[in-house]
Amino acid sequence: MNLDAGASRSRRFAELALVGNTVVWGATFTVVKNALGSVSAILFLALRFSLASVALVLIFRRPLAHHSWKKAAPGLLVGLFLFLGYLFQTQGLRYTSAPKSAFLTGLTSVLAPLFASSVYGIRPRISEVFGLLTALAGLALMTLPDASGAVNRGDVLTLFGAAAFAAHIVSLGHFSRGVRFELLSVAQVGTAAVLAITLFPWAETPRVEWQPAVLWAILITGLLATALAFTVQAWAQKFTTSTRTAVIYMLEPVVAWMTSYFLAGEGLSRLGAAGAALILGGVLLVELKPVNPWQHPS
Numbered sequence: 001m002n003l004d005a006g007a008s009r010s011r012r013f014a015e016l017a018l019v020g021n022t023v024v025w026g027a028t029f030t031v032v033k034n035a036l037g038s039v040s041a042i043l044f045l046a047l048r049f050s051l052a053s054v055a056l057v058l059i060f061r062r063p064l065a066h067h068s069w070k071k072a073a074p075g076l077l078v079g080l081f082l083f084l085g086y087l088f089q090t091q092g093l094r095y096t097s098a099p100k101s102a103f104l105t106g107l108t109s110v111l112a113p114l115f116a117s118s119v120y121g122i123r124p125r126i127s128e129v130f131g132l133l134t135a136l137a138g139l140a141l142m143t144l145p146d147a148s149g150a151v152n153r154g155d156v157l158t159l160f161g162a163a164a165f166a167a168h169i170v171s172l173g174h175f176s177r178g179v180r181f182e183l184l185s186v187a188q189v190g191t192a193a194v195l196a197i198t199l200f201p202w203a204e205t206p207r208v209e210w211q212p213a214v215l216w217a218i219l220i221t222g223l224l225a226t227a228l229a230f231t232v233q234a235w236a237q238k239f240t241t242s243t244r245t246a247v248i249y250m251l252e253p254v255v256a257w258m259t260s261y262f263l264a265g266e267g268l269s270r271l272g273a274a275g276a277a278l279i280l281g282g283v284l285l286v287e288l289k290p291v292n293p294w295q296h297p298s
Helices: 002-027 029-035 043-058 061-065 074-092 098-104 108-120 124-144 154-175 179-202 212-236 240-262 270-287
Strands: none
Touching: 002 029, 002 212, 002 240, 029 212, 029 240, 043 061, 043 074, 043 179, 043 212, 061 179, 061 240, 074 098, 074 154, 074 179, 098 108, 098 124, 098 154, 098 240, 108 124, 108 154, 108 240, 124 240, 124 270, 154 179, 179 212, 240 270
């Protein structure tokens, strides 16, 4: 009984930490959008992940010194998925609208349970399925009314990004129970940094104007939205499932809207407000059903 209570408390705390990640990511959306007017996309990713890598190595230098880097090998695969998700999403934004990008990226929450089911052969719980569908409907109301219906290559790229983010969530959930979160965090962020540094010189025309908006964006996303957020995720997914993680992350557009409303005075339509309410309801549906991740590792 005490073990079950302890596991439940750990899960609740872990999922609350994941909600904190959505707050960070949602709040930094406007920051990144403003910065990309003065810096090329992949170079920005290279700077962001490089700063995060340096910070994590300094913070975790003692734990890292006592563990073999061979154990961090799974982090290379996790980092590859992480980088591909950001790469496809960023490139897709060049050809599609922000609302469509938000909706298609939100399909991560649909793809993650499908990927997890194929890996583990375990289906999501009924409450998780209903919560997922409710949140997905809310995401559609928040984003699609302002988006055109035509499909373009940006939409396809963004969908690839959603698949990569889903693979990142599932693979991180799989490896987080066998690898220390410090090693996993440094390995995945470092891999993303190396890939971005290797790619940007020939995949784009690098440009940067060292405006305050760019510097702040690199600092905030590098330290908070990358170093902190992905370390939290590497730790938290030891105690919860990939499906629940994916549904919680659907709160991001709600947080992004709230940030825009309070900082920029941008309102939300009635459909958008209804969508935000559905997303919150979907997350609550998932949270109402406790789960033991050791028995349900999806």
